[in-house]
Amino acid sequence: MKAFAALIDRLIYTRSRNSKLALIADYLTHTPDPDRGWAIAALTESLDFPAVKSAMVRTLLATRVDEELFRLSRHFVGDTAETAALLWPEKPIPFRGGVGVGSVGLAQGRETPPAATREQSSQVSLPSPEGEGEMSVARAVDALSAATRATAPAILASLLDRLDADGRYALLKLALGGMRVGVSARLAKQAFAQAFDVPVDDVEELWHAIPPPYAPLFAWGEGRAERPDLKDVAFFRPFMLAHPLEEATVDLADYAAEWKWDGIRVQIVHGGGETRIYSRGGEEISAAFPELVAAFDQDAVIDGELLVRGDAQGGEAASFNALQQRLGRKTVSKKMLAESPAFVRVYDLLAVDGNDLRPLPWTERRRQLEAFVPRLADSHFDLSQVIDAKDFDDLATRRAGARDAAIEGVMLKRRDAPYVAGRRAGLWYKWKRDPLTADCVMMYAQRGNGRRASFYSDYTFGCWSEDGELLPVGKAYSGFTDEELKWLDKFVRDNTLNRFGPVREVEKSLVLEVAFDSIHASKRHKSGIAMRFPRISRIRRDKPAEEADRIAALLAMVT
Amino acid sequence: MAKAKSWLEPHPHGLYVKPADLWIDPSRPVERAAVTHGHADHARSGHGAVFATPETLAIMALRYGVDVEASHNQAFAYGDGFERGGVRFSFHPAGHVLGSAQILMEYAGERIVITGDYKRRPDPTCAPFEVVPCDIFITEATFGLPVFRHPPTGHEIAKLIGAVRAEPDRCVLVGAYALGKAQRVMGELRAAGWDAPIYIHGAMEKMCALYAAHGVDLGELRLVSETDKAAMAGQIIVAPPSALNDRWSRRLPDPVTAMASGWMRVRQRARQRMVELPLVISDHADWDELTTTISEVNPKETWITHGSEDGLLRWCELHQRKARALHLVGRDLEEEA
Numbered sequence: 001m002k003a004f005a006a007l008i009d010r011l012i013y014t015r016s017r018n019s020k021l022a023l024i025a026d027y028l029t030h031t032p033d034p035d036r037g038w039a040i041a042a043l044t045e046s047l048d049f050p051a052v053k054s055a056m057v058r059t060l061l062a063t064r065v066d067e068e069l070f071r072l073s074r075h076f077v078g079d080t081a082e083t084a085a086l087l088w089p090e091k092p093i094p095f096r097g098g099v100g101v102g103s104v105g106l107a108q109g110r111e112t113p114p115a116a117t118r119e120q121s122s123q124v125s126l127p128s129p130e131g132e133g134e135m136s137v138a139r140a141v142d143a144l145s146a147a148t149r150a151t152a153p154a155i156l157a158s159l160l161d162r163l164d165a166d167g168r169y170a171l172l173k174l175a176l177g178g179m180r181v182g183v184s185a186r187l188a189k190q191a192f193a194q195a196f197d198v199p200v201d202d203v204e205e206l207w208h209a210i211p212p213p214y215a216p217l218f219a220w221g222e223g224r225a226e227r228p229d230l231k232d233v234a235f236f237r238p239f240m241l242a243h244p245l246e247e248a249t250v251d252l253a254d255y256a257a258e259w260k261w262d263g264i265r266v267q268i269v270h271g272g273g274e275t276r277i278y279s280r281g282g283e284e285i286s287a288a289f290p291e292l293v294a295a296f297d298q299d300a301v302i303d304g305e306l307l308v309r310g311d312a313q314g315g316e317a318a319s320f321n322a323l324q325q326r327l328g329r330k331t332v333s334k335k336m337l338a339e340s341p342a343f344v345r346v347y348d349l350l351a352v353d354g355n356d357l358r359p360l361p362w363t364e365r366r367r368q369l370e371a372f373v374p375r376l377a378d379s380h381f382d383l384s385q386v387i388d389a390k391d392f393d394d395l396a397t398r399r400a401g402a403r404d405a406a407i408e409g410v411m412l413k414r415r416d417a418p419y420v421a422g423r424r425a426g427l428w429y430k431w432k433r434d435p436l437t438a439d440c441v442m443m444y445a446q447r448g449n450g451r452r453a454s455f456y457s458d459y460t461f462g463c464w465s466e467d468g469e470l471l472p473v474g475k476a477y478s479g480f481t482d483e484e485l486k487w488l489d490k491f492v493r494d495n496t497l498n499r500f501g502p503v504r505e506v507e508k509s510l511v512l513e514v515a516f517d518s519i520h521a522s523k524r525h526k527s528g529i530a531m532r533f534p535r536i537s538r539i540r541r542d543k544p545a546e547e548a549d550r551i552a553a554l555l556a557m558v559t
Numbered sequence: 560m561a562k563a564k565s566w567l568e569p570h571p572h573g574l575y576v577k578p579a580d581l582w583i584d585p586s587r588p589v590e591r592a593a594v595t596h597g598h599a600d601h602a603r604s605g606h607g608a609v610f611a612t613p614e615t616l617a618i619m620a621l622r623y624g625v626d627v628e629a630s631h632n633q634a635f636a637y638g639d640g641f642e643r644g645g646v647r648f649s650f651h652p653a654g655h656v657l658g659s660a661q662i663l664m665e666y667a668g669e670r671i672v673i674t675g676d677y678k679r680r681p682d683p684t685c686a687p688f689e690v691v692p693c694d695i696f697i698t699e700a701t702f703g704l705p706v707f708r709h710p711p712t713g714h715e716i717a718k719l720i721g722a723v724r725a726e727p728d729r730c731v732l733v734g735a736y737a738l739g740k741a742q743r744v745m746g747e748l749r750a751a752g753w754d755a756p757i758y759i760h761g762a763m764e765k766m767c768a769l770y771a772a773h774g775v776d777l778g779e780l781r782l783v784s785e786t787d788k789a790a791m792a793g794q795i796i797v798a799p800p801s802a803l804n805d806r807w808s809r810r811l812p813d814p815v816t817a818m819a820s821g822w823m824r825v826r827q828r829a830r831q832r833m834v835e836l837p838l839v840i841s842d843h844a845d846w847d848e849l850t851t852t853i854s855e856v857n858p859k860e861t862w863i864t865h866g867s868e869d870g871l872l873r874w875c876e877l878h879q880r881k882a883r884a885l886h887l888v889g890r891d892l893e894e895e896a
């Protein structure tokens with residue numbers, strides 16, 4: 001548990017992605033099975049112990065610590081697991097002076113600080129069955145898994161008694177979830193690939209097929225075993241991704257064109273008797289879309305866009321906003337199912353009836369896809385149409401004229417290309433609709449993270465209301481060069497009106513041309529609108545602030 | 560025996576000793592002030608006469624231009640004191656920063672100790688806290704919640720040195736309050752065997768020199784402003800917390816941001832400060848030190864000046880100790896703790 005506690009402690013304070021990768025990779029190569037597997041499952045929130053919940057931890061704590069002191073502490077710390085970890089009394093030790101509740105003695109003038117004294121004592125008084133006084137992650141997982149609602153408090157207490165404050169924090173985060181160390185499943189898989197020098201696509205594919213603590217995965221990573229066999233498992237296949245089409249044109253004889261939909265990319269897998277839905281990063285999102293799981297009853301793997309139908313669009317695909325309401329839910333209400341029904345617009349077929357179609361060219365997969373889609377319920381699945389354009393110019397015209405809110409642009413797929421994981425040059429292109437732009441005025445600036453911590457690099461900008469008031473319309477922290485960032489940072493410092501913690505309010509004098517993919521009505525913003533993917537496209541030093549856009553102009557772009 | 564309440568009046572801006580017509584740590588200018596230590600929330604400029612330890616007076620001279628030589632300002636070594644209006648005042652080590660003192664007042668058979676800020680664990684830059692028995696113990700409570708248990712200082716210093724050695728191409732920038740914490744970190748580093756020059760922010764230069772002049776050896780210190788960026792790789796830099804994410808830090812070679820403060824015990828706090836390496840090093844008593852000290856002093860009554868008074872009051876209640884909170888204002892706990 002010590003190594004795991006040290007790892008999450010470092011991850012909490014590490015902001016750079018590369019450093020996080022290095023920390024996790026190092027942990028994975030230096031920690032034995034099954035600890036490393038459980039640890040990485042905990043980091044990616046893949047563990048659940050139904051018998052251990054916050055309320056139970058609070059109740060347990062009340063048996064050891066005064067409730068009022070817990071309440072005051074919890075209020076200050078703001079997190080139950082951390083409060084409990086810090087408050088849990090260490091084993092009582094003898095000391096002179098005799099004080100009660102959580103106090104220990106302090107020999108005057110001697111370097112015997114309380115924590116050290118307690119640590120030593122717990123090592124002496126608690127000889128561990130494992131020999132070195134160290135409780136393994138696996139042991140904690142075993143104990144927590146075996147816990148019932150009745151036994152959980154005693155089990156958790158005995159584990160907490162054997163750990164120091166950092167260890168208790170790690171244990172409680174492992175037990176309760178909510179790790180908040182910025183480690184996505186994708187990052188964890190990359191760390192695994194980095195640690196054992198194996199292709200991340202393989203890790204991606206195997207990961208979902210093997211449950212924690214992933215022993216066969218580590219055995220394969222370390223070259224001790226063959227790649228695990230995935231027959232009869234509803235596993236995730238890494239997505240084939242597209243490059244942006246920059247300035248280039250392609251010959252439509254070589255490339256097929258499809259609409260690019262503004263939903264979320266999903267893969268639906270049916271295998272070994274179950275159906276699973278995976279998102280772009282390979283995270284399983286089946287629970288959020290039970291109607292799709294129920295409707296997909298064919299032995300196949302499809303790739304498509306998940307969309308919801310909205311009334312406003314006359315039952316057609318609604319915009320991304322409507323979809324967001326359903327994302328990230330663990331359970332879905334009946335009301336939600338009725339108001340925002342989900343469906344999938346299918347554009348690829350990766351496997352069917354036990355055959356892997358990925359090595360086949362797109363043309364052949366498409367042929368099989370068109371034959372396959374009628375096997376699915378048309379209430380929840382439809383076929384993404386190929387755009388029948390005469391030539392590239394014709395395609396450009398159609399792309400520019402597309403008005404459907406759910407259309408984000410055009411996809412170009414090489415007709416003779418197999419389905420390969422990741423982003424490969426020349427195979428797939430995405431050709432987004434030209435971004436919309438607006439001239440906005442910088443209002444506030446905030447410091448960035450990591451390498452940008454000394455720069456004001458996050459900007460809130462606004463447009464003019466009818467009454468001549470500047471209202472915030474968005475926030476952007478990208479799109480500029482390093483040189484421009486230096487200039488913007490200096491502008492912020494030289495034109496500060498007010499400081500609110502890390503935020504500075506600036507003189508409303510600088511016009512920023514902001515590019516964004518689309519704009520939506522939003523009740524959360526006073527301006528009534530919200531931008532999707534806003535970024536700074538140009539600094540308009542030439543333009544007076546009064547000539548920046550009005551909210552009304554932005555409202556006209558709402559989809 | 561006199562009743563304390565008749566001769567010592569707590570006001571929001573300080574404690575007033577009636578028979579002596581004198582204030583302790585007043586937060587606004589008064590005619591006569593006894594000052595526990597040099598931090599700005601205890602020592603202010605503009606008083607008529609100041610009574611303090613020689614080190615505290617020197618710090619006040621440096622920070623606020625208080626005239627040490629002026630006859631109305633009087634310096635007292637630890638153990639010494641003066642009498643005024645029938646009240647006997649004396650100064651005793653508080654272990655907080657250089658020159659920090661508890662003030663003992665004796666009047667009509669009653670003894671009152673006011674701690675100012677204090678800590679119990681050893682500090683190479685100041686004299687250790689002394690337990691002074693009394694009837695009324697007036698204590699701080701900056702860390703008056705049981706979540707605050709500072710780890711052994713040596714453990715935190717080892718973490719700091721380990722971080723510098725782990726990435727020799729970078730440097731570690733330690734945010735530490737310019738009076739007390741900064742010198743403590745330097746002193747602890749020396750005690751741990753770190754003998755390379757320590758690089759400092761210009762704002763700390765004079766205070767470090769003052770410490771050295773009072774016999775606190777901090778080893779070789781160099782100014783960041785006079786050093787090449789490359790020469791600071793693999794080195795330790797000490798700067799005030801406000802400089803951590805400031806433009807000033809751009810002159811350092813890819814710094815790892817550290818911060819030395821008792822608040823670093825709470826992870827979310829450390830994250831908010833954008834700290835990569837939190838060092839739980841405090842010049843204030845942690846929960847165990849606070850509660851142990853009250854037990855050892857064993858007063859009839861405990862008064863709490865500032866901090867998380869609710870937590871410490873609750874502890875007193877649980878231990879059948881009479882206690883009250885004074886709600887002093889203007890005590891800024893954020894930076895120096």
Ligand SMILES: [Zn+2]
Pocket residue numbers: 596598655676895
């Ligand atoms: Zn202080």
Ligand SMILES: [Zn+2]
Pocket residue numbers: 598600601676890891
């Ligand atoms: Zn103070």
